[in-house]
Amino acid sequence: MYPRPVVIGVAGGSGSGKTTVTKAICERFGEQSIVMIEQDAYYKDQSDKTFEERLKTNYDHPLAFDTDLLISHIEQLLQYKPIDKPVYDYKIHTRSKEVIRVEPRHVIIVEGILVLEDERLRNLMDIKLFVDTDADIRLIRRLLRDTKERGRTMDSVINQYVSVVRPMHNQFIEPTKRYADIIIPEGGQNRVAIDLMVTKIQTILEQKSFL
Template sequence: MNACTMIGIAGGSGSGKSTFTNRIKRAFGDQVTLIYHDNYYRSNDGVPLEIRQKENYDHPDAFETDLLIRHLKALRRGESVSCPVYDFSLHNRTENSIELRPSRIILVEGILVLENPELRSLFDIKIYVEADADERIIRRIIRDVSERGRHVEDISEQYLTTVKPMHYLYVEPTKAMADIVINSGRNDVAFDLMKTKIQSLLERD
């Protein structure tokens, strides 16, 4: 297999990074492997739900990033890996896993994928998607209510106690480490540029 290119896509919760990432995935299909850092949240087995609900999920320690790093290195070697699956409604990993196969282009998306130096060093291209704070919280509320079964009161409390402070402490500083900063997941110019870049990488011998 030819050498793969790894692309890290970071940004605050609700910034539009998933929108941008999914647009790339739809454009290239199976030619691209997509990995969500969120699936590598640590297992909370044995922890009561009421306590799991109040954990700080925006701190780097909430993720099993060392496992993600091992998986990315395996994919770069041409090996398949079993990616964990996280259930946001239960605040815990499920018993299921997803087989990820190596490909020429590997996208890794998550709020903190540029925070860890070892993880960051694996990326050939680093992207940060930013958005106004008001837009991010509105998108988060809509997503968490419609997709994750959350209540607005709980979302607001979590945002003020952990999401917002962790964003300014750990997420936003990684913008300076990105090769490309885009102002929206729906930025057509940025998408077209990345699409052209990925196409050129896929066409290499």
């Protein structure tokens, strides 16, 4: 049996560059060593609600996530057992009937806006990162992503940002910065921070005789 896999948490506001940082780390190691678990995949199933009710869901609140399932899946991966990761459909605002089979790897990266919010989740992590990017940059990135990839209008994205995203960021996401071992300013543009992270992960893997 291999030693316990390394778990890395990558948190930060919507549009901060979390995914870019995570992908940059993954590219250095390849898919054979790292598995990426997105917190977004673990939004609660809302198939019991009408479409109108689903539209009212606050997706930036901790209660929007099925954190129990996320923790259970990470624990399974830590035991080198595969999982069936849920798929969330943003167009119908509920979980898809599809799942993605995820095989265990030596490094597990858990990425999402609130992955440092739950103490149980934090306790599973060996390294905790917070990607810190200015609010105006995050808004622009969110605007581009949601209009291009998620079929939203510009007005709906801005209204959601002002009424929900920004207040939730200040209330729930920003405070989790204090739990981070490392704060990465400017997200995926910060090549020095990413290089340091890659070196740190390599060191841990070598200590565990994975490399």
